[in-house]
Amino acid sequence: MGLPEKVGIVGTAQSKYGLVLNKTIPEVAYEVVTKVLEDAGLNIKDIENTVSASVDLWDGATASGAFLTEVVGGVMGSETRVADDGILAAFHAALNILSGDFDVVMVVAHCLGSRGTHYDITNWVFDPVYQQMLGLDYLSSAGLQASWYMNKYGLSEEHFAKVSVKNHRNAFNNPYAYQPMNISVDDVLQSEILSYPIKSLEAAPVSDGACALILASEKRAKEIAREKGREPVWIKGMGNCYDSHYLGDRDLTECSALTIAAKRAYELAGINKPLKEIDVAEISEPFSYQELLWLEGLDFCKRGDAGRLIDEGITEMDGELPVNTSGGMLAGNPYIVAGLTRLVETVEQCWGEAGKRQVPEVETALAHGTTGPCGQMHCVVIVGR
Amino acid sequence: MSKGEGKEEVKEEKDLLRVSINMNLEYRWSGGSYYTKFYRAWKEERKILGAKCSSCGRVYLPPRLICGECYKKIDGWSEISDKGTVKAYTVVYQPFVDPRTGKPRPVPYGMALIQLDGADTTINYFLEENDLSKMRIGMRVQAVWREELEGNITDIIFFRTIEE
């Protein structure tokens, strides 16, 4: 049980998310790099390796990781790049540290969603043989998943709308959130339909931003955190898993990849009863229904029972398991960055530094990231004090 | 890299199919603080500004946020001439598709790495000249500009050899 050695998180930073039209990619990234170094009390020279996360087609350039090299101190430095969600970059950075080759590794994810054409880009994720030519994208494929999920378990559109109401409301407590909103279930249900049953207030808005964190080996983490007068937040467990690509191969209501990713993370963290043992969860929900479906995959409730969690207020700020106290992706985090944002939020919760969105006495928190059509990839990281 | 030189490709068979999918994606790039200042000076004052690191003194083209050598934010500017010295040259014969248009770029064309007077880096750009025998390292060149500037790198048509 547990990771082979301890890996600590010693610094976090995120952008104020939103439409950032007056900055370049290096400028957006540099802002969080500066902040994360300051938060950890480190100098760029202390960073032994950087793992960045970005995807060429979202950036609109080949090998676009090169835009970051100067910004992350990568000129004659060590640097690599994961072309996927930032939470996978954090996962990989933790492996870098466990390998013994590095003691301090920085993770930076960026995406300027507003530069390109959001959903049209996601059509290029689908295989060109059987799916891309149908015109599928993240939105229409999510519609298929959402309606299947509703139909299978008798969930209603109100259940999904409630997630959107909760997350937009939570966002008022988060200074980094893009779209805090006071909206009713009716507002959500009346909003423009994008792809049945998904409405515009149930889809993460296009946004820009970056997010960063610094990981360190046990010894270095303790030293670095001591300087800042706090304890490192430790990675207790992590799991990442890919599902089949072809939508027809999957029971989209099962999210088996998430179940397995969560199981691996829970085993490492020694968690048997997630709902009891986890104090706060940050779950990537590009679409409202996904928060409920992923709650099931994460074993917070039985299959088909997530509607009850939102009905009974269990996932509200004052509920048994506050979920997305940050406002989540629905309140506006770009793709690619979103998973790392979830991790940063949980770390800040553990430190008690989450300001108005702080949940009392957080010992153990769960962060989740997803990419691919209908959650083909899921990554779960458990952090704790 | 050269296409089609392989000896052992799997032969075209009529029962092996391909599907055609055209990419046509639009992006809007922001110039941020430095490209905005650079291209405003370029368009409005017809000036080329290099970004100058106050720590090591290097003058960069293109302008950028960070001096990678010093890890310092660059906040100085230094005017650069549109004349420079060829540090390396070539003539490109290999045709390829320009990703901005989806159409082949005409070949051959001359290119050079040019160190503009006042810059520490070189700019790779088209030469008017495409006769190899008339190119040499150390030759002097000057930018030939479009009449109406758009505030874009392509305002320079090419660099022309000059005698000084």
Add this chain to the structure above:
Amino acid sequence: MKRNVAIIGTGQTKHVSKRNDANQAEMVFEAASRALEDAQLEIKDIDAVITDNMELFEGRALPDMWVAEGAGAYLKHQLKIATGGTSGSSAAIAGYYTTASGLFDIVMVVGFEKHSDGHTFAGMALADPFWDRPVASAAPGNFALSITEYMASRGVTQEQAAKVAVKARKNALNNPYAHLHIPDLTVEKVLNSRYIAYPIHLFDMCPQSDGACAIIYASEKKAKELCENPAWVKAAVTRHDTPYLGDHINRLATIRTIRECCNIIYKKLGITNPLKQFDVAEIYEPVSYAEMAWYEAMGFCKEGEAGKLVDEGVTSMDGELPVNPSGGVLSTNPVGASGVIRAAEGALQIHGKGGKRQVPDVETVLVHGYGVYTWCDMMVLSSHL
């Protein structure tokens, strides 16, 4: 804690210019299956997978989604690395970290590229649109510029470059997987081939290949159980440099990333005479001239003496240090796979499975990955733990 890790299996496709009979995911499947067969493993034995390619060469976003199952990543940890031309070598290094983390025992790395599906030079030209996108002339143009500088400063000749080109293609004849098999290539033929960009003749340049390559890493315990001659990873280092071609004068001759990687590795492993202490080198030479510049940077000869090394045949199959017995990138270049191929071919020499390209009694191998002037990766593999 430092954990020992070895490469225990390799597999690749027959690289060709156009695979009409297989799609990208199927090529990945072929390479992965062959690596499993080579290591005598089944897919259930693989704990994690790393993939890599150049996304925009084939116009894909998150191609790890489509190829996941072909790479054997169904319900497993996977992530995709993307560091431009070094994507393959960075993926190979990522596979090493993943195994050395102690979290996974057996890890597969698969690099792939299917140039014939797309437009490689166009993909390469997707640089900074504010600066060099309108003039970007892809690999031939970029290299040609640096080479005229290099020739002027070092006095290397077109004949010497042609000798490198001939050596590579001669070696490739011994490699059944190599793309270019040109039995009758001579220095004269190279010099008489058309210019693609002065001074680069057609035969000075690498081909564009369709291909995939997989390697399998194992932890110390598993490697000893499963492999007769494991190729132990003794060092892995990455160094990056500034992103624009014109950022340094005479970049080819003075390339600093390789010099710095070598400084670190040679110091760590006590290498003072690389020509003697390495038995084989698999280096990333997309153009004949680059191989000579790399010799100088790697300390195989004094600065400016690479031409002499070539004239004397020191790096030929029967020379003191055979460089690229595989035929190298000059004979085979599916870009995303090329870095993985370097590691695979290096490991193959230690496994003693080089067939006709086997160098006798290989103990120590230098593996190198390169991408434009921005990226460099190096690894050392050894038959000794």
Add this chain to the structure above:
Amino acid sequence: MSEKEDAVILPTRIVLPFSYSVGRVASKFFIELRDNKRIMGVKCPKCGQILVPPRRYCGKCMAETNEWVEVGDKGTLIAYTVTYRSSPNLPKKPPLAYGIIKLDGADTNIVHILGEVDLDKIKPGMRVQAVFKDQREGNILDIDYFKPI
């Protein structure tokens, strides 16, 4: 360039025609659609599942498939969506209905477009049948859509 929020904005496009080889197995599948209006699947030698559309390997078992099986052109709708967002990627004008369909004789589902259907009356469980295009080119769009029966 235009000016927005005090920065120059450079609009660019990536315009590239791609041509993807579909592989031997998908080629056979498409040729059967094109020439014979037949929908073919393959059987995984390991798990025995009939994969439709066919794949060269079973993703779950990583086993190479080799046995071809014809499946029905009729099936049962498992899930659907109606997408309203217009996009140059769409093969038909929105609103466009997509369905996940279990074809008779297949173990996996097929994703495709639904047509000849009242968008308000699509129901999971309904029976559907493939409608082929008149002009078929050898790709997944040779099935024009699935219609309710």
